[in-house]
Amino acid sequence: MQPNSAVPEAVTAPSRTVSPGTYVLYREVDAFVTGDPAHTKICRVIDDRGHAPAGHLLLVDLATKELIQYAPVLYIRPLDPAEFMTDIDSAPLTLVDDGLLVSAAAAWLITQRGRIGGAGQGMEVLSATA
Structure with a gap:
């Protein structure tokens, strides 16, 4: 936009190729x-x-x-x-109980244990799928 112009510049879509599956x-x-x-x-x-x-x-x-x-x-x-992976990428990597370092995916699964099978069942979910 020019300093004294009353007409704003057009806003356009970001230039990114969109392919099948996107x-x-x-x-x-x-x-x-x-x-x-x-x-x-x-x-x-x-x-x-x-x-x-x-x-x-x-x-x-x-x-x-x-x-x-x-x-x-x-x-x-x-x-x-x-954006689809934010919750996994931001999951805490240490477990509160014992301080073990786990992978981001495992940490996410453990934080979801209340939603998957109830409190205290997070490790059973992990071992059942491994």
Whole structure:
């Protein structure tokens, strides 16, 4: 933006190639402008091989399994794979009880023991899957 300009610069999508299998957020513009709360969907790119017009992709909505044809790339944002792994990557690596150092994945499983099989059953879950 120029110092005395009244017109803001356009904001564009980050330049990143979206390929099949990529997880994305897709904003359905018609639903957004009419106030529909279900305007943004988590999707996976199905195809980018030219079956859709240039600047459009074929998506599948992960929640409903609905096929979204000709989704405009302007309203698609790729999701960073690191976001899906944050809880595992940030799990404490030491166990409170005995101070043992464990892998990040094992630490995450142990912190989830209340959700998986109840308190005190975390190590049984680990040994059953090993």
